[in-house]
Amino acid sequence: MAGTPNAGVDAGSAPFGLLGRNLGHSWSPRIHTSLGSVPYELFEREPDDVEGFVRNGTWSGLNVTIPYKRDAARLADERSPRVDRLGAANTLVRRPDGTIYAENTDVLGFSLMLNRFCTRRLGVSAREVLAGKPAVVLGSGGASAAVQAALDDAGALVSVISRSGSDTYETLAERHADAVLMVNATPVGMYPNCPASPVPEEVLAQLKNLVGVLDVIYNPTLTGIVLAAERLGIPADTGLSMLVAQALRSSELFQGRSLDVSLVDVIERQILSETSNVVLIGMPGCGKTTTGKRLARMLGRPFVDIDDAIDASTGESAATIINTRGVQEFRRVESRVTGEYGARSGLVIACGGGVVTVPSNYDLLHQNGTIVFIDRSLSELETSGRPVSASKGVEALARERMGSYRSWADYSLVSIGSPAGNARAIQGLLGL
Known part of the structure; x- marks a missing residue:
């Protein structure tokens, strides 16, 4: 060269x-x-x-x-x-x-990430987005210095937010309401402490001029600040392309x-394909576990059934926890275990039917996963050994949960009727 x-x-x-x-x-x-x-x-x-x-x-x-x-x-x-x-x-x-x-190729790496984000997500060059306009960088360490250099090269007016000094997180919304870009260059939100964000979502929402949020963290795939931006409709991306x-x-x-x-x-797509979890959601008895086991064998990936993981973690089955300590306590335990496995990579995960009843579980699963809803006819669902299904009835559960299943899902699959058929269909949907 x-x-x-x-x-x-x-x-x-x-x-x-x-x-x-x-x-x-x-x-x-x-x-x-x-x-x-x-x-x-x-x-x-x-x-x-x-x-x-x-x-x-x-x-x-x-x-x-x-x-x-x-x-x-x-x-x-x-x-x-x-x-x-x-x-x-x-x-x-x-x-x-x-x-x-x-x-220092970190500067070059972030410059490529920044330019790609601006051209693909915003339709203009980084200089057109940033020249003469304010941008904020969270953190003042080594990664921050590389980010600042790249932003400066693009013509941005850069402000650095840190825990001390005159420009802090407490004054962010007040002093930088005109910022057009925010970049997280702190380790907050990095695996395994994820999803976490250095900036609360309500503060992010106050920055009305933001056209983008970038995070140099690449694990998890979607960090806490990126998930918050996604909910607010702000284009956002994490740092795998920079890496x-x-x-x-x-x-x-x-x-x-x-x-x-x-x-x-090419390499970014390969890594995402290999590391993104496949997360199966749906009504109790729809075939998440049997389909997940078959899919995991086909892909050569570890399989995790969240109910089994709860049993391994607590020494008690889901049914035992629900019957002895109540549904609310079970949901608390379920969220803890869901977070543990949702933060990992390269798994096939079968969730309990009620995982969607706790809204915060979405981020736990979405941060590193592609979510697939297995939609099976209610008349075909098995209720034996399922205390919530037995007590409420599948029709009532479906009315409560079906909207969440559909809104959480990246893909929906009408059950083919066999684990092998479902697994092959999911593999095709996801291109794995």
């Missing part, structure tokens, strides 16, 4: 990888394998080990995440103008002479060649 200070090394001669302290599950190896920068490993290091690893490790290229981005900039022999501007680097390349070059785009720019440096930017869309 012209103008790139790339090492030009054979990818197999030394590993590429991600340097951080507590990496846990990372999608970076998955993304870089698709981009061609392999082998790619995760390098967890304690602070005292970072300098020795960076200066003397047998790596060709590194991505660097918190808390070592400033260390990466400091330890490099040469820094890009972006790194000098921000004082932080997320990409290091070892050149043939052994010197280390530092770049993939910054990786693509890093991989170009690693490999010394240009990569087609269309790979960002």
Whole structure:
């Protein structure tokens, strides 16, 4: 790639990888394998080990995440103008002479995310949306600095909101009512503490000029602030495209060649397809569990029945909790367990029939899931062993719940009558 200070090394001669302290599950190896920068490993290091690893490790290229981005900039022999501007680097390349070059592809990644959002969701360029107009960035850490730089490049008048100082969350609605864009650059709402939002929905609703809300978090797929924006009718997006785009720019440096930017869309779609939960809702006895088990086998995914998960968590069946402690207590337990599994990825989840009676459960399931309503004739529903169905009757339950089933669902499936048939139909609907 012209103008790139790339090492030009054979990818197999030394590993590429991600340097951080507590990496846990990372999608970076998955993304870089698709981009061609392999082998790619995760390098967890304690602070005292970072300098020795960076200066003397047998790596060709590194991505660097918190808390070592400033260390990466400091330890490099040469820094890009972006790194000098921000004082932080997320990409290091070892050149043939052994010197280390530092770049910040977070800025490039967010710029791509921002421009794609504006052109696809708003129909105009980022500069047309932002030039000379106010934008607010939540948080003042390393991610915030990259976001601020990209917004500044687009001509925005940027204000940073933090927990202390003169511009805080308490003054957000009062001082920034004219903001056209809000970007969350804090970790609030990140898995596993999701869905949570740094800004209450009622405050977001007061910012009448907002045309978009962006969140650099990519797990969950829909964060708390994005879910709130969705309810308010404000276009919003989370940060998976930024993650993939910054990786693509890093991989170009690693490999010394240009990569087609269309790979960002391709890899993003692949990740969403693999990680989005399939959530089955519907009346008790409609076949959610039997269909879900068959679908999970077909897709090679773990299957979770929320009623079984409640039993495993509490040592009591759903029927026992309802009969001994009441429906209200059962709903509380159900919401807790639903939240635990809804925050995970790549599952097939069969929900209890009454999950839709608690409105907040929608966010728990929607944040990482595609919701499918299995619509089965009431005359075919089984009520045996179902205390709520037996006490109220399926017709009364249907009157209470059918509207929610339909409004929650991304897809509705009229039951084909067999678990295998339903599973095949869902697989086709979702393109899995």
